[in-house]
Amino acid sequence: MINRILQRFPDIRQHFLLIAEGRTFASPTAVHTVLGSCVSVTFHCQRLGLGAMFHALLPRAADYREKNVSTYRYVDTAVTSLWHRLSVLGVDRNEVQCKILGGANALMNDEYACGQKNALVAFETLAELGLRVVASNVGGRFGRKALFLSHTGEVFVKTLNQQPPRKPGL
Amino acid sequence: MNFPQRPRLLIVDDSSSARSLLRDLLKDYGLIDEAEDGRGAVELFERAIQENKPYAIVFLDILMPNMDGHEAARRIHRLMDSYELPEERRGKIVMISSLHSPDQLMKAHFEDGALLYLPKPIDTQAFTEALANLGILPNPIDEFGYPA
Numbered sequence: 001m002i003n004r005i006l007q008r009f010p011d012i013r014q015h016f017l018l019i020a021e022g023r024t025f026a027s028p029t030a031v032h033t034v035l036g037s038c039v040s041v042t043f044h045c046q047r048l049g050l051g052a053m054f055h056a057l058l059p060r061a062a063d064y065r066e067k068n069v070s071t072y073r074y075v076d077t078a079v080t081s082l083w084h085r086l087s088v089l090g091v092d093r094n095e096v097q098c099k100i101l102g103g104a105n106a107l108m109n110d111e112y113a114c115g116q117k118n119a120l121v122a123f124e125t126l127a128e129l130g131l132r133v134v135a136s137n138v139g140g141r142f143g144r145k146a147l148f149l150s151h152t153g154e155v156f157v158k159t160l161n162q163q164p165p166r167k168p169g170l
Numbered sequence: 171m172n173f174p175q176r177p178r179l180l181i182v183d184d185s186s187s188a189r190s191l192l193r194d195l196l197k198d199y200g201l202i203d204e205a206e207d208g209r210g211a212v213e214l215f216e217r218a219i220q221e222n223k224p225y226a227i228v229f230l231d232i233l234m235p236n237m238d239g240h241e242a243a244r245r246i247h248r249l250m251d252s253y254e255l256p257e258e259r260r261g262k263i264v265m266i267s268s269l270h271s272p273d274q275l276m277k278a279h280f281e282d283g284a285l286l287y288l289p290k291p292i293d294t295q296a297f298t299e300a301l302a303n304l305g306i307l308p309n310p311i312d313e314f315g316y317p318a
Contacts, residue, residue, distance in 0.1 A: 116280050120272065134293040135288055135293070135296040140279075145311055156310050
């Protein structure tokens with residue numbers, strides 16, 4: 001489909017970010033994901049044209065004690081791991097801009113708590129690291145479709161109005 | 171949400187310079203009204219519902235005299251509930267505040283029902299994205315094919 005983004009950036013790559021996945025993007029990439037109670041955080045450094053994003057399922061790794069799982073399964077370790085990778089690549093914490101999305105409320109009480117807790121842990125971990133949040137789009141009853149342009153830091157979100165998240169895992 | 175007509179937008183901030191900045195950013199996209207505090211915002215919001223011309227989006231500061239943004243957002247949601255506005259006519263709340271703590275952000279999103287939170291000073295790119303995400307500007311997601 002011909003569209004404005006492909007017209008602006010004809011060589012842009014595309015990537016669909018899966019649950020428990022986190023990546024840095026050195027070349028222009030349109031990163032797609034779909035979120036329910038899960039949370040994504042995007043990172044962008046304009047000076048280096050670097051972007052990064054993860055899609056995490058659960059709030060804090062220490063609360064689950066699961067073995068042999070991705071560091072990006074949990075919001076707290078996802079934030080710290082991805083920030084560490086960016087800092088190794090030369091990004092200063094004063095020049096990174098973060099955006100938080102997801103964390104929808106689900107219909108059942110325990111799942112409601114999961115989306116809200118995911119968002120809380122994202123805000124808290126970013127604040128502990130001194131990373132600047134320039135926008136957040138979290139909560140609500142409905143899931144979200146998201147598009148992150150890694151080289152510009154732009155994040156576009158569409159609410160999935162007909163599809164409340166019934167269980168964790170998006 | 172995409173608006174067939176120019177949407178009604180409500181700017182709420184006790185700072186005249188902040189209201190002026192937002193008015194400049196929004197002037198091409200909708201019919202704008204302003205309030206200086208939460209109490210004025212709630213009054214304007216209810217009047218707009220009664221006139222059958224509800225606001226599509228409320229850009230709401232938090233720290234204001236008389237009634238703060240948290241209380242105003244909750245009252246606006248209660249008004250929409252009591253008038254039984256259908257989902258597509260319910261106004262969206264965008265919090266714009268100099269308060270940056272996780273507690274404030276969580277309160278705005280999960281207690282006040284704010285869809286978006288933009289910390290001051292406003293990042294103009296994030297604001298433009300917000301307009302796309304609110305349906306005021308074209309959203310690239312609508313036209314962007316997903317990877318196979």
